[in-house]
Structures are given as C-alpha cells and as structure tokens.
Amino acid sequence: MQRITFSVNGRRIELQADPDTPLVYALRNDLDLKGTRFGCGTGACGACxxxxxxxxxxxxxxxxxxxxxxxxTTIEAAALGGALAAIRQAFIDEQAAQCGYCSDGIMMSLAALLSRNGEPTEQEIMAALDRHLCRCAAHMRILRAARRAAASLRGAA
Ligand code: FES
Ligand code: FES
Known part of the structure; x- marks a missing residue:
C-alpha cells in the first residue's frame, strides 16, 4: 500500500492503495464516482x-x-458547468444515446478534443472517438451531438 495524492474535479484526494490499482476502481469504488464506466477492462472500449x-x-x-x-476530471464535472456541461447538453438535445453506457467516456474524449480544437472536422471527430465502442449503433447521433457541442462552445448554436 502507498499514499497517492491527486485531485479529482478540483477536489484534493489522498488514498492509501496499491499503486498498481487501475484508476477506474479508485474512482468508482473509493470515491463513488460511478459516471466512469467499467466496460472491457482491457483498454479496448473507451467506456472508462x-x-x-x-x-x-x-x-x-x-x-x-x-x-x-x-x-x-470525470463526467461528474459536468455538474460544475463549463465545456463538459455544454457537451452533455448537446448529447441530450441530439438524444445521442440508446443505453448510454458508452456516452460518458465519449463525452470525455470530446472534451479533450474541443479544448484544443474548437472547430474539428468530421474526420478529426471520428479520429478522437476512434477508441470508443458503441454497441447500440448510436454513431450518427453521437456525431451530430459532437458537432452541436463544438458549435455551442463557439457560440454558434
Ligand atoms: S473499460 Fe477501459 S477501455 Fe474498456
Ligand atoms: S448508447 Fe449503448 S453502447 Fe452506446
């Protein structure tokens, strides 16, 4: 066990834990931040x-x-406003989910993309989301939500 100090959504966190523990377990089990999903556990689906x-x-x-x-930063930071809140609103406006299991992870990748590129092309959006799986085939709605989020953050929507 080792003391690990970091911050989550602006809050200072100190945990006594095995340093090799995957971050997703600490977020969900120790910090009760369940918005970060556990999917494949092997780096293949993007849900986390x-x-x-x-x-x-x-x-x-x-x-x-x-x-x-x-x-x-986790999806719970959307409650604090800012870009994540705008992205989440775009997903709601476009109804860009079926079961929603993939959505939180996708919104986090979009937040990373839009923080450095406010006007991404369709290809750039698809490249940023390339590591995410959506079993419900909500892909077209997700792409619309991504475009809507980008426009909203530019003040164009
Ligand atoms: S749960 Fe982490 S990539 Fe699938
Ligand atoms: S909406 Fe169900 S996995 Fe994407």
Missing amino acids: TVLVDGNAVQSCDTPLWSVEGREV
Whole structure:
C-alpha cells in the first residue's frame, strides 16, 4: 500500500492503495464516482475514459501511481458547468444515446478534443472517438451531438 495524492474535479484526494490499482476502481469504488464506466477492462472500449491533465485516458489502463500529483476530471464535472456541461447538453438535445453506457467516456474524449480544437472536422471527430465502442449503433447521433457541442462552445448554436 502507498499514499497517492491527486485531485479529482478540483477536489484534493489522498488514498492509501496499491499503486498498481487501475484508476477506474479508485474512482468508482473509493470515491463513488460511478459516471466512469467499467466496460472491457482491457483498454479496448473507451467506456472508462477520463481526463488526466486535460488528456483523454482510459482509466482501466491507468495505474494510480501515474496520476500522483495530477488533475483527474470525470463526467461528474459536468455538474460544475463549463465545456463538459455544454457537451452533455448537446448529447441530450441530439438524444445521442440508446443505453448510454458508452456516452460518458465519449463525452470525455470530446472534451479533450474541443479544448484544443474548437472547430474539428468530421474526420478529426471520428479520429478522437476512434477508441470508443458503441454497441447500440448510436454513431450518427453521437456525431451530430459532437458537432452541436463544438458549435455551442463557439457560440454558434
Ligand atoms: S473499460 Fe477501459 S477501455 Fe474498456
Ligand atoms: S448508447 Fe449503448 S453502447 Fe452506446
């Protein structure tokens, strides 16, 4: 066991944990942040995606030791407003989910993309979401939501 200190959605966190514990377990089990989904557990589906220092990472594939001193952002940060809230609203407006299991991770990858590229092309959106699986085939609605979110953040919608 080791003390790991990092922050989640602006809150300082200190955990006593095995440093090799996947971040997704700490978020869901220790911090009760259930918006980060556990899907494949092997880095193949994207359901567990969060931001670490603004970069989209798969939290099932991210050991706790690697987030020491870093800022983790989860979908729960949408409640604080800002870009994530606008992205979530775009998903609601476009009804861009069926079961919704993939949605939180997808919104986190979109947040990372839109933070560095406010006017992404269709190809850039698809490249940013390439590591996400949606079993419900909501892909077209997800793409519309991504375009709507980008426009909203530019003040164009
Ligand atoms: S649960 Fe992490 S990529 Fe599938
Ligand atoms: S909406 Fe069900 S997996 Fe994407």
